[in-house]
Amino acid sequence: MKTVLITGATSGFGKAMAEKFAANHYRIIITGRRGDRLQELEKQLADTYKVPVHALEFDVRDREAVFAAIEQLPPDFVTIDILINNAGLALGRDYFEDAETEDWEIMLDTNVKGVMYVTKAVLPKMIERKQGHIINMGSIAGKEVYERGNGYCASKFALDALSQSMRVDLLRHKIKVTGIHPGAAETEFSIVRFKGNAEVADKMYEGYQPLTATDVADVVYYTATLPPHVCINDLVLTCTAQANSFYLQR
Numbered sequence: 247m248k249t250v251l252i253t254g255a256t257s258g259f260g261k262a263m264a265e266k267f268a269a270n271h272y273r274i275i276i277t278g279r280r281g282d283r284l285q286e287l288e289k290q291l292a293d294t295y296k297v298p299v300h301a302l303e304f305d306v307r308d309r310e311a312v313f314a315a316i317e318q319l320p321p322d323f324v325t326i327d328i329l330i331n332n333a334g335l336a337l338g339r340d341y342f343e344d345a346e347t348e349d350w351e352i353m354l355d356t357n358v359k360g361v362m363y364v365t366k367a368v369l370p371k372m373i374e375r376k377q378g379h380i381i382n383m384g385s386i387a388g389k390e391v392y393e394r395g396n397g398y399c400a401s402k403f404a405l406d407a408l409s410q411s412m413r414v415d416l417l418r419h420k421i422k423v424t425g426i427h428p429g430a431a432e433t434e435f436s437i438v439r440f441k442g443n444a445e446v447a448d449k450m451y452e453g454y455q456p457l458t459a460t461d462v463a464d465v466v467y468y469t470a471t472l473p474p475h476v477c478i479n480d481l482v483l484t485c486t487a488q489a490n491s492f493y494l495q496r
């Protein structure tokens with residue numbers, strides 16, 4: 247039985263991926279900051295799919311907490327085959343001059359440094375075994391900028407560079423690295439971005455059919471289950487109503 251660690255599994259893509267992998271008999275490690283949701287999902291996956299599930303509660307920005315959590319994994323869960331760096335967020339949608347510097351800090355710390363910490367903590371065992379797959383959840387916002395996307399776009403462009411760097415550096419250890427770049431998908435992403443303003447968040451998905459978390463989870467699962475000699479390096483997916491970063495047909 248293979249083991250997958252999914253960061254940011256309390257909602258959206260991460261939760262859908264946990265369900266997809268559990269349904270396909272993977273051993274699951276789920277992470278996030280909201281302990282109540284983690285507990286609920288741990289129970290749901292174990293009860294429904296009868297697979298071993300372990301929940302780790304930590305903030306990916308907290309370097310010490312990240313390393314401590316990975317070090318404390320129970321013996322059955324230490325051999326991680328697939329790491330999905332999914333935890334991330336956007337905060338604010340303002341012109342550069344109006345954007346909050348604190349929002350920039352949080353996005354860069356979470357979307358870039360958080361991925362570096364978690365990956366560095368998980369890597370030693372993958373290197374030892376000379377196998378593993380790291381999947382980083384980028385964004386179409388990391389391929390092309392859009393108006394008022396400044397800090398979020400910068401964080402996802404940086405993550406794209408990081409995925410490319412990891413792929414080159416980890417090649418000699420036979421570790422696959424995949425960057426996945428979804429376009430607009432309806433999750434809690436916009437509620438978080440607009441700081442709880444559901445009315446503004448809902449408008450983001452009006453008049454067209456966005457991606458769902460399940461659509462993204464299915465694509466990630468496909469990427470993760472290809473034969474050992476095949477690696478999708480980089481994959482952009484959008485709903486059919488979207489082309490490029492913010493061109494939507496409504």
Ligand code: NDP
Binds near residue numbers: 280
């Ligand atoms: P959600 O808001 O639904 O989920 C985000 C997840 O990230 C939650 O589980 C949250 O858990 C976790 N998270 C956020 N900050 C931290 C942190 N500091 N430490 C630990 N966990 C954290 O959004 P999505 O599912 O849509 O987003 C998942 C990823 O996909 C993100 O990286 C996002 O940038 C990216 N993405 C989203 C798109 C979209 O349109 N929805 C499109 C392209 C990419 P908790 O709050 O419990 O910590």
Ligand code: 8X3
Binds near residue numbers: 384385386387428
């Ligand atoms: C989230 C997608 O286009 O809202 O990464 O930035 S977008």
